[in-house]
């Protein structure tokens with residue numbers, strides 16, 4: 001299939017409110033399309049999809065393909081992948097940008113298998129160089145950064161990490177184009193039978209600008225309240241090391257690291273975390289790292305921008321007060 | 330119930346890694362382990378078998394050395410193992426690997442195919458979804474809980490707000506997250522068993538996959554180069570003398586975090 005130079009974005013949204021990463025991708029799609037002489041478009045599925053047009057357009061995509069079929073919410077990812085694959089086969093975009101979030105990773109996996117796309121994962125940058133679209137991604141525990149592209153005349157999917165790109169208001173309302181939904185055999189699909197909201201598991205760490213993370217040094221579940229208070233004051237969320245999660249003090253969606261989430265906030269405050277390599281790989285691309293640890297020999301001090309040798313039980317409550325004071329001033 | 334669990338041999342994260350001239354991992358330079366997420370998949374497979382009866386087959390695509398990873402699964406209690414190994418597989422991208430797994434599955438009986446959530450080296454979280462798409466099987470991904478009935482399975486799929494309960498007919502593809510269970514240690518008996526159990530090694534021709542579809546020949550993903558990441562430098566380290574909160578707040582203001 002001979003592709004256009006169009007750049008698409010797979011939009012993730014919550015009932016019509018696009019996730020921040022969707023806006024980051026819309027701006028990037030516009031930039032890449034301008035460089036290649038194509039246009040920037042986006043695709044959104046499920047109830048509320050059309051309502052994303054205002055913001056997605058404002059941040060750069062000129063066209064929004066939507067289908068609001070109920071099936072997209074009552075089934076899991078497969079129908080989105082099916083419909084997306086059909087649309088790609090018809091319109092032939094050159095690149096589709098996806099957020100590197102669980103749902104979008106599944107949609108990209110399934111749609112790429114259907115259209116034979118090449119998938120570049122974990123991107124922290126996407127650029128045009130000598131006419132090729134190149135993605136940059138950390139590898140081997142972040143010790144290197146690999147640049148890659150896609151071979152041959154096939155669609156190029158790039159899964160981009162949240163917080164890696166800068167969203168900018170560069171457009172206006174996207175033109176909404178409704179697309180047909182040819183969802184195939186229901187019996188092949190995994191069906192969502194219930195959606196459970198659990199208090200305390202709301203942990204949108206990948207999107208957070210500030211993360212206050214606690215480790216074994218926090219000492220128990222109730223002490224995480226100290227971290228929550230600080231996070232709240234800074235407009236952030238609470239993260240954790242595996243030691244704290246394994247101890248059962250906080251739920252797994254909060255875990256940062258090799259077997260947890262990879263995060264990229266502006267500010268990461270590590271409290272009572274030693275800084276083991278498996279933790280470091282999940283948070284080392286944070287813009288600013290502050291560590292509070294009572295052991296001066298902790299490895300975390302080897303890569304924190306500001307290290308405080310001290311007791312979190314003394315310092316964290318005082319810091320919360322200090323932040324509050326300065327915000328009022 | 331026939332259960333297949335897919336596992337990958339990966340380099341130990343803590344080890345120093347090198348790339349060879351083709352930008353592929355120099356696997357001779359590091360110690361290899363079973364992808365940590367796949368241990369949860371193996372444990373889940375064994376639990377299903379203990380409940381429902383049946384057999385568990387461990388499946389891996391990789392070099393001969395990946396037999397070691399399969400032996401670990403046998404030592405944990407898996408009874409059969411299959412390795413797809415072929416010189417033409419070198420350089421496979423995630424679609425190539427998925428095609429090889431789908432090909433191997435065509436040689437096996439299965440009601441459930443289990444995967445880890447992601448491999449720690451490729452870290453793409455692509456293979457399970459691709460296998461499901463290639464074989465037209467339902468996908469239950471990111472399962473933090475799994476209940477298997479006679480002809481269906483129900484899983485909890487972790488979300489940032491809690492979880493979705495998802496159900497599908499068998500056969501189905503399932504990927505599991507850490508925390509779904511606590512992987513058992515190999516038993517002494519298992520370790521002895523692992524030494525004795527023969528591991529089937531199948532070339533591509535045995536699984537009906539054409540060499541042009543996989544490996545370097547079929548790969549769509551092309552690495553152009555790499556640079557070492559600028560290592561983070563140690564910043565200022567200050568011992569708390571009672572004023573640490575002020576020191577941090579000043580720093581947050583100076584670095585525009587506040």
Ligand SMILES: Cc1cc2nc3c(=O)[nH]c(=O)nc-3n(C[C@H](O)[C@H](O)[C@H](O)COP(=O)(O)OP(=O)(O)OC[C@H]3O[C@@H](n4cnc5c(N)ncnc54)[C@H](O)[C@@H]3O)c2cc1C
Pocket residue numbers: 214215216217218240241242243244255256257258259260261271272273274275276277278279282292293294295298310311312313365
């Ligand atoms: C395959 C594998 C995968 C892994 N994946 C992850 C992962 O995803 N994420 C992860 O985090 N880890 C992961 N780990 C575990 C990792 O190796 C470490 O064991 C873990 O990160 C340690 O957590 P911690 O820093 O909270 O605990 P510890 O290493 O025990 O450190 C606790 C720290 O708290 C300090 N402290 C104690 N009390 C106080 C106090 N009152 N005030 C200030 N400081 C205090 C101590 O000085 C110490 O440095 C993984 C390990 C393996 C083998």
Ligand SMILES: Nc1ncnc2c1ncn2[C@@H]1O[C@H](COP(=O)(O)O)[C@@H](O)[C@H]1O
Pocket residue numbers: 335336337338364366367370388389390391423426430443444445446447448449451452453454455456457
């Ligand atoms: N070479 C392989 N052989 C067997 N299983 C694999 C292989 N590569 C990946 N997998 C499985 O697919 C999952 C996801 O891997 P990935 O898509 O590389 O993140 C892993 O947890 C394994 O269960």
